[in-house]
Amino acid sequence: MMFMGEYNHTIDAKGRLIIPSKFREVLGDTFVVTKGLDGCLFVFDNEEWAAFEEKLKALPLTNKDARKFVRFFLAGAAEAEADRQGRILVPNVLREFAQLEKDVVLIGVASRIEIWSRERFEGTASYDDMDEIAEHMAQLGLGI
Numbered sequence: 001m002m003f004m005g006e007y008n009h010t011i012d013a014k015g016r017l018i019i020p021s022k023f024r025e026v027l028g029d030t031f032v033v034t035k036g037l038d039g040c041l042f043v044f045d046n047e048e049w050a051a052f053e054e055k056l057k058a059l060p061l062t063n064k065d066a067r068k069f070v071r072f073f074l075a076g077a078a079e080a081e082a083d084r085q086g087r088i089l090v091p092n093v094l095r096e097f098a099q100l101e102k103d104v105v106l107i108g109v110a111s112r113i114e115i116w117s118r119e120r121f122e123g124t125a126s127y128d129d130m131d132e133i134a135e136h137m138a139q140l141g142l143g144i
Contacts, residue, residue, distance in 0.1 A: 002108070002110045002111060003023060003026060003108030003109060003110060003111070003112065003113050004108040004109075004110070005020070005022065005107070005108045006105060006106070006107045006108075007020045007023075007105070007106045007107075008103070008104070008105055008106075008118070009104050009105075009106060010102050010103055010104060011090065011095070011100050011101070011102065011104050014089070015089050015090045015091070015092065015095055015100075016083075016087040016088070016089055016090075017087060017088055017090055017100075017104060017115070018085065018086050018087050019043075019082055019086055019087070019088055019106070019113075020086075020106060021086060023043075023106065023108065023113055024082055024086055026045060027043070027045045027082075027113075028045055028046065029081060029082075030046065030079055030080065030081045031043060031044060031045050031046060031049070031079070031080055031081075032044045032046070032049040032077055032078070032079060032080065033077070033078050033080045033088070033090065033091075033094060033115070034073050034074075034076050034077035034078070034094070035072060035073065035076040035077075035094065035097050035098075036098075036112075036114055036115075038124055039097075039098060039099070039116075039120050039124070040098055040114045040115055040116045040120070040121075041090070041094055041097070041098045041100075041114065041115040041116075042073075042112050042113070042114060043080075043112060043113035043114070043115060044111070044112050048111050048112065052073075053074075056069070056070045056073060056074065076091075076093055076094055076097065078091045078094065090115075098115060098116065098117060098120070099117045099119070099120055100115070100117050101117065102118075103117070103118035103119070104116065104117060104118060105117075105118050105121045107121075
C-alpha cells in the first residue's frame with residue numbers, strides 16, 4: 001500500500017500532531033519519523049524504514065558524503081506511536097529542524113509521508129516548472 005493525499009493539521013505547543021487515519025492504517029502501531037530532504041520530516045512504516053536502513057548500511061564508510069548522509073537520517077530518527085486520539089509526539093529536535101510551530105501539512109508520497117510547516121510547504125510547492133521536470137523524469141525512464 002502506498003501513501004497519497006494532502007492533509008492540513010496543527011501541531012500543539014507540546015509537539016503533538018494528529019496523523020490522518022488513512023495514514024495510520026498503513027503505518028501500524030509504531031513507525032519512524034526522521035529529518036527529510038527539502039526541510040520537511042519523513043515518516044516511514046517499519047518495513048520501509050528497515051529497507052532504507054539496509055541501503056544506508058550498504059554505503060561505504062570510507063566516503064565522507066556517505067557518512068554525512070547516514071548521520072543526517074539516523075541521528076534524528078525517532079520511533080513514534082499514535083495515542084488514542086491519533087496523535088504523535090514530534091521530538092523537539094525534529095520540530096526545530098522542520099520549523100513546525102502551528103500549521104502543518106502532511107502529504108503522502110508513495111513509500112513515505114512528509115510533514116511540512118505550512119509556510120515552508122507553500123514556499124516550495126510551486127509547480128510552475130513541471131513541464132521541465134517531466135522532461136528530466138523521462139530521461140530517468142519515467143515516461144507519461
